[in-house]
Amino acid sequence: WNPEKNRRARRAREELIGVNARISELADQLAALLDRRDELHNYSGFGSNTQHHILDIVHEASEHNYHYESYVKEELDRIQNQYDFKYWPPLSDVIQAIGSDAEMAEVTANDPATEAATASRKSGRSDFIKAFLARIDDNRVRECGFIPDSFALSDGCLASLVNCGLDLAVDELVEADFIKRFRQRQRQAKKA
Numbered sequence: 001w002n003p004e005k006n007r008r009a010r011r012a013r014e015e016l017i018g019v020n021a022r023i024s025e026l027a028d029q030l031a032a033l034l035d036r037r038d039e040l041h042n043y044s045g046f047g048s049n050t051q052h053h054i055l056d057i058v059h060e061a062s063e064h065n066y067h068y069e070s071y072v073k074e075e076l077d078r079i080q081n082q083y084d085f086k087y088w089p090p091l092s093d094v095i096q097a098i099g100s101d102a103e104m105a106e107v108t109a110n111d112p113a114t115e116a117a118t119a120s121r122k123s124g125r126s127d128f129i130k131a132f133l134a135r136i137d138d139n140r141v142r143e144c145g146f147i148p149d150s151f152a153l154s155d156g157c158l159a160s161l162v163n164c165g166l167d168l169a170v171d172e173l174v175e176a177d178f179i180k181r182f183r184q185r186q187r188q189a190k191k192a
Contacts, residue, residue, distance in 0.1 A: 001113065001131035002166050006123035013107055013118060020102040027099025034092035054088055055080045112138050125174060126182055129162060155179040 041047050051057050055076055062068035080088075089097075109115035117123075117131035136153075139145030153161070155176040162174045 001117040001128045003123045003125065003127070006117050006127045009114060009118050010123060016107050020105045020107070023102035024099045027095050027102065031092040031096040031099065034090070034095060038090065038092070052091065053080070053085065054091060054094055057091065125162065125166065125178075126185075128166060129158070129179070129182055130186075132158075132161070132165065155183070 037048070037050070038052070041052075051060065058076065059073060062073070109118065112134040113131040116134040117127045119130070120127060136147055136151070137143070140147045140149050140151070142149050156179075158179045159174045159176050162168075162179070166174075168174065
């Protein structure tokens with residue numbers, strides 16, 4: 001969780017938010033186009049020999065999936081044939097559901113270290129320390145890890161680990177005072 005990795009993680013989070021927003025926008029457009037195609041098929045006297053049943057799309061998308069072909073397809077074929085087309089959602093509704101899902105998505109970190117490292121507005125050494133401490137907490141005995149629950153690092157020891165972990169040059173070294181101020185800010189933030 002060095003500062004460069006933190007910046008990349010922040011960019012990835014922002015990109016994921018943007019991708020979800022774009023999926024939502026495109027889903028609206030695609031759903032409208034699918035509805036229009038259905039209208040044209042039904043009322044224009046023309047057809048385009050395209051798929052219109054959700055399970056036909058699933059079958060086509062899964063044609064190279066051995067597990068689907070071997071275990072699922074036959075059962076879905078039976079269900080598809082058992083129920084008339086009116087029981088299934090139109091493709092436009094399926095696409096709209098994908099768009100709604102993307103629009104409502106809440107981007108969250110997958111683990112406590114990622115959350116800790118990317119919670120602040122700018123990346124810095126403090127983020128590395130937060131991630132490091134979160135990783136320690138995540139590996140304590142109470143979390144089914146091997147680090148004793150009572151384990152604690154002194155300010156000097158943590159500073160040394162940060163210096164080694166970030167491979168800092170002599171003029172960039174973190175000292176125990178920096179760790180002490182960091183811990184004080186963390187305690188104050190928890191109180192607020």
